[in-house]
Amino acid sequence: MLADLVLLPVLLAAGLVLVWCARAAADGRLGRNQVAGIRTAATLASDEAWRAAHRRARPLSEGAGWVLAAAGPVLLLVPGDSLSAVVAGAAALIALGLTVAGAVVGSRAARATAPRG
Template sequence: MPMWTAVLVGAVLLGAGGLTPYVVARAANGRLARNRWVGVRTPGTLASDGAWRSGHAAARPWALAAGALMALAGLASLVIGAASGSPGMFALAVVGGAALGSVVLVAGAVRADAAARGDVKR
């Protein structure tokens, strides 16, 4: 496997791992206005500015966990790509970490939508 592949994939996953909790935290603090481009965009969170903030506040721990999983997958891809170059292990680290991070992120979006709709006590 070419080294540039490990570096590119690792950089993308590390970037996603850092950007995800950052965006959610900004939205929860009111520093990212309600929009249709970035953030947790569900019918509940888009209903009002207050719903946007409370939904993102509920999603914050989930976004942090998802970001950590994606960043770990990125680091693992860099280490595996540099050390062994094993395509199977590389694919397992990338796909497994990204998939697990995505599942956690979707769970956070479900929690955010419920909180924004007032279904969850905070």
């Protein structure tokens, strides 16, 4: 139970930060930087590429955040630390998969903005 009380705010906060970053980068409030967002050569090439990448990746990135945020309160509903670890681990793996998928589609969108030639 103590582990749940530690994991709940961590998962909730991490998830909400991820949702905020996804939204802020997609709508232009979070510009190119070296800390948050999809940081590849293609996405950092221009402001246009950055925005295109994050607009395309937004549903997946937000989904990752919501998975983490939802997992926190679920921990209070499951009995035992072992099952809590399974819930937290599953949420982390799902969020990781969504984040990687978002980075892939975002990078493709960023590359599509590059001038041809």
